[in-house]
Amino acid sequence: MKYGSKELESFSYPDGFQRFAGVDEVGRGPLVGDVVTAAVILDPDRPIEGLTDSKKLSEKKRLALFPEIKEKALAWSIGRCSPSEIDELNILNATMLAMKRAVEGLSVQPDCVLIDGNRIPPGLAVPATAVVKGDLRVAQISAASILAKVVRDAEMEELDKQYPQFGFARHKGYPTKVHLEAIEKYGVIDSYRKSFKPVKLVLEKMVAK
The missing domain is CATH 1.10.10 (Arc Repressor Mutant, subunit A)
Incomplete structure (x- = not known):
């Protein structure tokens, strides 16, 4: 399954599924603002060049990829948890909830969800797999990491x-x-x-x- 990014390391997609959503988060470590997540289902017929971990891309490159991902993806969604929710739930549980919200916000139902990291949010309605360093290996997760990063950075600039x-x-x-x-x-x-x-x-x- 090819999605057009030579920058990504090799990854074997789980068998038996056709439509994958990638999920990633940005903002677990900051002291302020929401933890922001994104879910993305890419279109294999509309590849996007240059996808990789958002932290490895320049701000200029992220901002260029942001509208392209939104335009070419089959579906995308942003999820979040507020500072008060983070304080109530703790940052790990709030991140899991924000990821679940991103998946639930997709306009297209995925067959399988690929989550960056080593944990799967509880309560997902579809099968899911955790992928360590997924933003370096899975195009859908890379795309999600870029959307979440651009959205959260913009919110920090507004707060500034x-x-x-x-x-x-x-x-x-x-x-x-x-x-x-x-x-x-x-x-x-x-x-x-x-x-x-x-x-x-x-x-x-x-x-x-």
Whole structure:
């Protein structure tokens, strides 16, 4: 089964299925914002060149592939979990739920879902396989990783416009030194994941004052 990406490592698709959805997530590590997932069913008759792990692509290349994936895919969907859901469920369970939401949002039903990583979200209505390093091996997962990355990065840039003092456009919410210093200085806005340790520590200090 070919989907047009020479950059991908070899992968043997599970037997007995025709229509595969790839699922990936972006944003498990950041301190702020939603964890964003995507599900993509590619069209084998409309190959997309250059698919690979979104982290290995330049921002320019991701932005070029983003509309092409949406236009050529048989179906695509974005799923997410909010900071409050992450705080309630924990980041792993919230990621699994966001992946399930992405699959359920597809306008076309896949025969099999290929999940990046080593876990399968509970409650999926179709068979699923976990694929370690799937974004480097499976075109559908690569496409999903690109959609999720572009969507989440855009949301961080929007948040940066509202709160430029935090530098979200630069670090995308990850706990860099500059970001941690900004939280210490400016406090915590609603978009933060309050169960994450660096945020929790700042909130505890604020209460103690």
